[in-house]
Amino acid sequence: MTAHARFSINQQTVKQLPLPELVETCADLGVRNVGLWREPVRAYGLEASAALVRDAGLTVTTLCRGGFLTASEPGARKAALADNRRAIDEAAALGTRVLVLVSGGLPDGERDLRAARERVADALAELAPYAGRSGIRLAIEPLHPMFASDRCVVSTLAQALDLAERFPAEQVGVCVDTYHVWWDDQAPAALDRAGAGGRIATFQLADWITPLPAGVLNGRGQLGDGAIDLAWWRERADANGYDGPIEVELFNDELWAGDGRKLLATTAERFARYV
Structure with a gap:
């Protein structure tokens, strides 16, 4: 079996595999792309992880995750930026x-979503130039509104673009994730807007x-098992100029x-069949 050239396996999908076994399995299946997470990379060692994927010829499509930038308390904000x-x-x-950002939820006791989003923008103003200097x-990844209070005050693709467009596109x-945006009838137009502005980073x-499993955070379905027209979303992204890897x-x-x-x-097989 050789996986589709655009297929990328996000490390969290197979988190039961230690990084060396993940890399070995990718080689066995002809998977050439992988999205990594900071915690297992840190556990294995940053330099060792970089050498492992590089020597295997794997392309690291994204790193997850940065973000959690909504703190209003100065010490917490400083720590988040660091x-x-x-x-x-x-x-x-x-x-x-590409570094994927999950913006963060409302700090304890706060209810002002707009103010929290503005603090994300303020943080991006400091982080974007630093990121740009490193290439x-x-x-910015919008998450489904059910996560707005505790994980991500950015709930729609349009909201994510409103933030991103304050800064250079490079x-x-x-980050367009079907799980989080498929329900939004404004998302296709926002995807067109993202494509026109060169903003689709991943x-x-x-x-x-449905029904969602207990603990909705871990309720994402295998490709083809649910309600999303995955091929339609891929075609819409393609039509908007995105021709890069597609992470599951x-x-x-x-x-x-x-x-x-x-x-x-x-x-990998489901990707070939449904995407």
């Missing part, structure tokens, strides 16, 4: 050009299954409980 600078440095060391593009773009896939990012406890090698093979 962590994001580290994330930018890690992305550069791994050879990717890294920050990709420094700040958006494109991710997961399906929406699944958070699913049931999938994680199984064999990681089989899961990766199944995901």
Whole structure:
């Protein structure tokens, strides 16, 4: 089996695989692209991780994740900015050009979404030039509105673009994830807007299954198991000039409980069939 050239496996999809086994499985299946996460990379060692994927000939499509930039308390804001600078440095060391940002939720006791989004913009004003000097593009990822309070005050692709467009396109773009935007009837127009402005930094896939599993954070469905017309979204992204890797990012406890090698093979096969 040789995986489709645009297929990228996000490390979180097969998080039961240690990084060396993930790299080995990618080689066995002909997968040439991988999206990495900071925590397992840090556990294995940044330099060791970079050498491992480089020696295997893998392209690191993204690093997840930076962000969580909504703090209003000065000490917490300073710490978040420092962590994001580290994330930018890690992305550069791994050879990717894209750092995915999850903006962060409302701080405890606060209810002003607009103010929280403005603090994200203020943080980007400091981080975008730093990223640009390292050749890294920050990709703002909108998350489904059910995560607005605790994880991400940016809930729509249009909101993500409103933030990104304040900065040069080569420094700040958006991450389009079908799981988070498929429900929004304004998202196709926002995707067109992102394409026209050269803002599509990365494109991710997961399906929406119902009923949602307990603990909705880990409720992403395997490709083809849910309600999203994945091929339509891929075609719309293509039509808007996105011709890069397409990551499959699944958070699913049931999938994680199984064999990681089989899961990766199944995901690659589903990509070819449904995307």
